[in-house]
Amino acid sequence: MSGGGSGEAGHSGPGDGGAANDGAGGGAIRGDARPGLGRGFRFQWEPAQKAHVLLYPEGMVKLNGSAGEIMKRCDGVRTVAEIVADLESTFATTGLEKDVHGFLTMALEKRWLEMRA
Amino acid sequence: MVGDAGVSADGGITVGATVGATAGPTAATSGAPADTSPPGDTVGAPSAARVGNPGPPLWLLCELTYTCPLHCVFCYNPTDFAKTEQQEELSTDDWIRVLRQGRELGAVQLGLSGGEPLTRDDLETIVGEAHTLGYYTNLITSGIGLTEERIKALKDAGLDHIQLSFQDSTREVNDFLSSTRTFELKSKVAALIKKYEYPMVLNVVLHRLNIDHVQEILEMAQSMGAEYVELANTQYYGWAWHNRERLLPSREQLRRAEETTNRFRERVGSRMRVLFVVPDYFERRPKPCMNGLGSVFLTVTPDGTALPCHAAKSLPRLTFPNVKDASVEWIWRDSPAFNHYRGDSWMKEPCRSCPEKTKDFGGCRCQAYLLTGDPDNADPVCDLSPHHHLVTEMVDKASAPDAPSPVVEHPLIFRDRKNSRALSG
Numbered sequence: 338m339s340g341g342g343s344g345e346a347g348h349s350g351p352g353d354g355g356a357a358n359d360g361a362g363g364g365a366i367r368g369d370a371r372p373g374l375g376r377g378f379r380f381q382w383e384p385a386q387k388a389h390v391l392l393y394p395e396g397m398v399k400l401n402g403s404a405g406e407i408m409k410r411c412d413g414v415r416t417v418a419e420i421v422a423d424l425e426s427t428f429a430t431t432g433l434e435k436d437v438h439g440f441l442t443m444a445l446e447k448r449w450l451e452m453r454a
Numbered sequence: 455m456v457g458d459a460g461v462s463a464d465g466g467i468t469v470g471a472t473v474g475a476t477a478g479p480t481a482a483t484s485g486a487p488a489d490t491s492p493p494g495d496t497v498g499a500p501s502a503a504r505v506g507n508p509g510p511p512l513w514l515l516c517e518l519t520y521t522c523p524l525h526c527v528f529c530y531n532p533t534d535f536a537k538t539e540q541q542e543e544l545s546t547d548d549w550i551r552v553l554r555q556g557r558e559l560g561a562v563q564l565g566l567s568g569g570e571p572l573t574r575d576d577l578e579t580i581v582g583e584a585h586t587l588g589y590y591t592n593l594i595t596s597g598i599g600l601t602e603e604r605i606k607a608l609k610d611a612g613l614d615h616i617q618l619s620f621q622d623s624t625r626e627v628n629d630f631l632s633s634t635r636t637f638e639l640k641s642k643v644a645a646l647i648k649k650y651e652y653p654m655v656l657n658v659v660l661h662r663l664n665i666d667h668v669q670e671i672l673e674m675a676q677s678m679g680a681e682y683v684e685l686a687n688t689q690y691y692g693w694a695w696h697n698r699e700r701l702l703p704s705r706e707q708l709r710r711a712e713e714t715t716n717r718f719r720e721r722v723g724s725r726m727r728v729l730f731v732v733p734d735y736f737e738r739r740p741k742p743c744m745n746g747l748g749s750v751f752l753t754v755t756p757d758g759t760a761l762p763c764h765a766a767k768s769l770p771r772l773t774f775p776n777v778k779d780a781s782v783e784w785i786w787r788d789s790p791a792f793n794h795y796r797g798d799s800w801m802k803e804p805c806r807s808c809p810e811k812t813k814d815f816g817g818c819r820c821q822a823y824l825l826t827g828d829p830d831n832a833d834p835v836c837d838l839s840p841h842h843h844l845v846t847e848m849v850d851k852a853s854a855p856d857a858p859s860p861v862v863e864h865p866l867i868f869r870d871r872k873n874s875r876a877l878s879g
Contacts, residue, residue, distance in 0.1 A: 377653050379590050379614065385510040385560025392562055392590035394615040394655060394682075397512065 366417055366438040373413025375448040380408055391449055398449075407440050413453040417441065505796035510560025511752035511786050514589075515764060516552065518577070519543055519569040519756050523598045525633035525868040526621065528659050528694040528701060531569070532767050534878030536871040543756045546576040548777065550583050552754055555782035557587045561752070564589035569756065572599035578607045585612025592617060597643035598636055605646050616647055619657045623670035631663065633868040644678040654680040660711065660733075661688040661701035662852070668711045672718045672728065680726055685715065687733035691765040691820055693869045696877065700866055704853040708736060735845045739810070740817025740833035747795035747819060752786060760785045762792055765820040769829050795819060802830050804838045 374380055379392040382405075389405030391398040400408060406427075410420045421434050444450040520535040520543075544552070553564070564584050571577055572595055584591050592615045593608070600616075618640065622628040625637035647654055656675050660668070668685065675683045687708075690698045703711075715730045734741055744751045747762040754760050758776045761767055767774065772791045775784075786792055794800065798811055805816040816822075817833020825834045825844050832839040867873050 376651070377614065381588055383560060383562060390562060392614075394590075394617070394653065395563060395565075395592055397562060397590075 366441050368418035368421075369416050371413055371416055371453045372411040372420075372441060372445070372450045373453045374408075374411065375451050378449060403436070404440060404444075407437055408444070408449070411441075411444075411450055505748075505793045508748060508787060508792075508796065509750065510562075511556065511782075512561060512750045513563045513565070513752065514553075514556045514561040515565040515567060515751070515753040516549060516580075517567055517569065517753065517755050517764070518549070518571045518574045518580070521573040522568055522570040522596070522869070523573070523634060524570070524596050524621075524636065525870045526659075526693070527631060527633075527697045527866045527868055528661060528688045529869040530689070530692040530694065530765055531869065532692055533696060533869075533874055535569075535869075536874035537878060538755075538757045544754075544758050544777070546579055548758065549576075549580050552777050552782060553580070553584050553587055553589070555777075556752065557589065559783055559786055562588070562590060563592065565592050565594055567594035570596050570598060572604065578604070578611045581608055581613045582611035585614075590614050595619070596632075596636070597640045598634075600643045600646065602646055605650050609650050609652075615655065616652050617655045617657055618644060618647060619659070620671070620674070621659070622664045623667050623674040627664055627667065633870070641678070644680075648679050653682065654678060655682045655684070656680045657684045657686060659686050659688055660703070661694075662703045662707065663701070665703045665707050665711045668714045669718070672715070676722065676726055682727050682729070684729045684731065685711075686729075686731045689734060691768070691824070693867065695824055696867050698848070699852075702735065702848060702852040703733070705736070705849065706853065708732070734818075734821075734835045735849055737835055738837040740814050740821075740835040742814045743818035743821075743833070746815035748786075748792045749796070749815075752782075760789075760792075762795070763820065768820055769823055771829075800830055802832070804836075804840075805832045808838065 377393055381390065381392075382388075383390050386399060388402075389400045389408060391400060391408070406424060407420065410423060415423070417437070421437050424433050424437065425431055441450065445452070517531075519540070520531060520538055521540060522529075522531075556564075566577070566580065566584075571593060574580070577593075581591055581593075591613050593613055594617045597618050620628060620640055621631040628637040628640070629635050644654065644656075656678070658664075658671050658675075664671070665687075671685070672683065687703070688694045688701050690701075694701060712730060712732075715728055719728055744763045747766070751763060752760060753762070753764045753766075754777055755767065758778045759767065759774050760777055760782070761774055766772075772794055774791045775789045777785065780789065798806065798816075801811065801816055805811050814833075814836075817835055819829045819833075821835065822831045822833050823829035826841045831841065834841040834845050836842060867877070
């Protein structure tokens with residue numbers, strides 16, 4: 338399972354995060370952190386595109402299957418460790434931690450996600 | 455930022471370059487590859503007129519009304535907007551039907567603009583319905599009429615994003631360009647937008663009369679706490695087309711403005727992001743207008759006319775359908791007007807054999823029509839177009855040392871009902 342979002346972001350608007358990081362994705366991802374959807378984003382399944390999408394001011398990112406599976410578990414309640422465990426059990430596999438951490442690091446940097454207290 | 459046509463309405467929808475090229479339709483290009491299938495190559499086709507199998511209209515722009523408290527000289531609204539009387543505007547139920555049908559087709563981004571959408575007292579109802587249906591809702595506004603009561607109600611209804619337009623950094627120029635006294639009001643609205651935790655997105659339409667104030671405009675944006683600023687040079691459609699000689703900046707003005715913007719960007723870093731949209735008359739390749747007409751973008755005008763681009767009403771020979779008479783699905787997938795510019799069989803040379811046609815789709819049809827009289831020609835912005843000189847000559851004229859002082863010698867035509875009636879005969 339590879340954890341990257343597909344590269345369909347639109348303009349460099351408020352939603353794409355860019356270089357700004359606010360320190361959120363700067364360090365290693367902690368297993369007890371609780372990722373939730375970033376402010377100003379909307380995340381949903383789109384039947385017409387057969388994909389999960391992230392919507393932000395005047396733009397959209399179409400997510401690949403793996404990214405969608407991770408994102409839909411980021412509800413601000415479940416911890417990173419719980420999300421990894423859930424994915425491994427759902428897809429009957431092991432060793433997903435690195436991929437999930439990789440995706441989360443990127444998503445935090447782009448502000449798609451933010452860590453909840 | 456929708457665009458291609460690249461004009462910025464007062465509300466600040468930048469059609470064309472901004473909207474078109476960046477934010478809007480382009481943002482949503484996923485799943486919508488250039489459609490190069492020949493006409494008639496229909497997929498499961500209820501209509502022989504359907505070209506290919508169009509993807510969803512990812513962007514739905516609802517121009518809720520032509521009523522606007524501002525009278526901006528660069529508005530992209532049609533100059534004959536006064537022909538649409540307020541009582542002919544779509545009802546709340548009509549708009550909700552359009553939203554539902556659009557969503558069923560896969561529309562995800564919703565722009566609510568005008569005119570000034572806040573002049574509709576059912577805006578909160580429309581936003582609430584759109585939010586429930588699953589749209590990301592963008593309000594494109596001058597801010598006039600956005601009281602604390604209304605912003606709270608809109609937030610509760612699920613409004614996701616507000617784009618606020620300013621005309622200039624100074625009260626004098628702002629008010630002059632919009633022919634109103636609104637600068638202080640807009641500043642108050644900017645504070646409300648922050649208070650209600652919306653990202654602060656400012657849109658300022660640039661042109662000859664305010665482009666020298668870019669430094670001040672950026673500082674104003676910074677002091678308001680803007681996170682994102684779009685400096686959208688005017689694109690010449692609608693009212694801006696009529697005022698083009700007075701609005702087109704000189705090459706030197708544009709160079710200085712870009713330099714100033716770059717210096718500012720270096721200073722503030724990622725705290726505030728600035729998009730600078732070059733007026734496309736200064737380019738050598740056309741913008742991929744709307745990602746190709748009928749590809750991702752659908753506009754519904756106040757009276758219900760459906761258009762593949764906000765400026766498309768000006769295009770000759772096409773009869774645009776109305777949502778009062780037809781379903782959004784039929785309009786998008788099967789109507790002749792929406793299929794006309796799909797694919798490339800409509801193209802003439804030099805576009806037809808050009809390898810770049812899958813990238814820029816020949817540029818903007820409205821611009822080709824306005825400048826050459828034939829909407830099927832290459833967009834004259836392209837230096838491969840035999841009409842490219844029309845654009846360079848205009849820029850040369852604007853850049854000449856003896857270029858006319860715009861305001862004194864040629865009065866600007868402000869967007870109001872009286873001028874609209876005069877222009878539309």
